[in-house]
Amino acid sequence: MTEGVQTSPAFTPRVFSGIQPSGGLTLGNYLGAIKRFVDKQDEGIETIYCVVDQHAITATLFDPAVLRRQTRELAAGYIASGLDPEKSILFNQSQVAEHAQLGWIFNCIARMGWMQRMTQWKDKAGKNSQNASLGLFAYPALMAADILLYHATEVPVGEDQKQHVELTRDIAAKFNHDYGVDFFPITEPVIEGAATRVMSLRDGSKKMSKSDPSDMSRINMTDDADAIAAKIRKARTDPDALPSEAKGLEERPEARNLVNIYAALCEQSVDQVLADVGGKQFSEFKPMLSDLAVAKLAPISNEMARLMETPDEIDAILGRGADRARAIAAPILKQTYDIIGMVQS
Numbered sequence: 001m002t003e004g005v006q007t008s009p010a011f012t013p014r015v016f017s018g019i020q021p022s023g024g025l026t027l028g029n030y031l032g033a034i035k036r037f038v039d040k041q042d043e044g045i046e047t048i049y050c051v052v053d054q055h056a057i058t059a060t061l062f063d064p065a066v067l068r069r070q071t072r073e074l075a076a077g078y079i080a081s082g083l084d085p086e087k088s089i090l091f092n093q094s095q096v097a098e099h100a101q102l103g104w105i106f107n108c109i110a111r112m113g114w115m116q117r118m119t120q121w122k123d124k125a126g127k128n129s130q131n132a133s134l135g136l137f138a139y140p141a142l143m144a145a146d147i148l149l150y151h152a153t154e155v156p157v158g159e160d161q162k163q164h165v166e167l168t169r170d171i172a173a174k175f176n177h178d179y180g181v182d183f184f185p186i187t188e189p190v191i192e193g194a195a196t197r198v199m200s201l202r203d204g205s206k207k208m209s210k211s212d213p214s215d216m217s218r219i220n221m222t223d224d225a226d227a228i229a230a231k232i233r234k235a236r237t238d239p240d241a242l243p244s245e246a247k248g249l250e251e252r253p254e255a256r257n258l259v260n261i262y263a264a265l266c267e268q269s270v271d272q273v274l275a276d277v278g279g280k281q282f283s284e285f286k287p288m289l290s291d292l293a294v295a296k297l298a299p300i301s302n303e304m305a306r307l308m309e310t311p312d313e314i315d316a317i318l319g320r321g322a323d324r325a326r327a328i329a330a331p332i333l334k335q336t337y338d339i340i341g342m343v344q345s
């Protein structure tokens with residue numbers, strides 16, 4: 001819809017991304033999102049990361065104690081992975097009311113037809129769409145508000161969120177066009193690296209997901225060394241040895257997935273990894289992969305557990321982040337209201 005539209009150079013580069021506190025974090029979330037968020041923080045660009053609690057209630061209403069715990073656990077996961085709350089802004093969505101306020105405006109910009117085309121809506125609502133919440137349908141307009149409330153120019157996400165960022169571009173372009181302004185940037189999705197789509201360990205055609213009924217399909221950030229080793233040992237593969245070039249993985253989704261995970265964890269390209277491990281059998285490669293995964297994840301899960309012992313400190317970090325976020329968001333919302341003609345006295 002907005003193909004070919006360039007990001008306006010008038011906007012200062014700013015990164016925004018968010019994750020739902022809707023369950024434990026997986027290796028997919030870590031490699032596809034959090035690790036990349038942390039890497040961005042050192043690129044000299046302003047970075048804003050959010051625990052999107054208002055998105056989390058679109059599909060399921062959680063027990064309040066569970067939502068509270070998951071919100072803090074996600075914040076702890078960000079921090080334990082290296083996100084520095086001084087360098088980046090870290091907060092939870094519901095503490096900055098401007099998200100819901102701009103979300104409403106975008107509900108009136110986005111078209112029903114655009115929303116109906118969202119594949120995640122179709123997947124999540126399934127056959128029973130009449131019974132899905134209105135919030136689930138409107139969710140991508142709230143996501144657009146999250147991003148555009150900060151005039152964010154870049155959104156690092158996994159492959160599954162690309163369509164939502166494209167919708168954000170459509171909403172920005174329609175708003176700018178309808179009101180004859182150049183107010184919202186045309187944001188770029190940033191989908192890069194070896195692990196933008198980490199697949200299930202049991203089925204190389206399915207995304208690794210916290211909602212998969214089989215716990216063996218995923219590595220959770222809180223899994224201990226034995227669990228990680230067992231899951232990798234049992235991961236589905238094929239009988240062939242590893243190839244020495246990426247091309248050799250084309251028709252081998254499970255093999256490709258394990259190599260991608262390895263490459264992302266050790267921050268090498270797939271070709272660099274295959275130059276070392278090409279020719280090895282899985283019986284040799286799998287223990288290398290579990291050792292690497294344990295070495296990278298154990299310090300993070302230990303730190304998460306330590307942070308969770310002092311929830312008040314996590315809340316204080318989120319509160320300070322929310323104040324900093326609001327300082328950026330409030331003037332942008334006010335300008336939006338002015339453009340629309342909503343009197344603010």
Ligand code: AMP
Nearest residue numbers: 020028029032033157158196197198208
């Ligand atoms: P979610 O857990 O669906 O809220 O996703 C949070 C972030 O993690 C988003 O940027 C997703 O694109 C990313 N993500 C989730 N699962 C995966 C996966 N299996 N591979 C890569 N990225 C993922």
Ligand code: TRP
Nearest residue numbers: 016017018019020052055143146
């Ligand atoms: N929809 C995203 C997901 O499920 C989470 C999200 C909400 C998000 N708002 C965002 C991601 C803004 C990036 C930017 O993963």
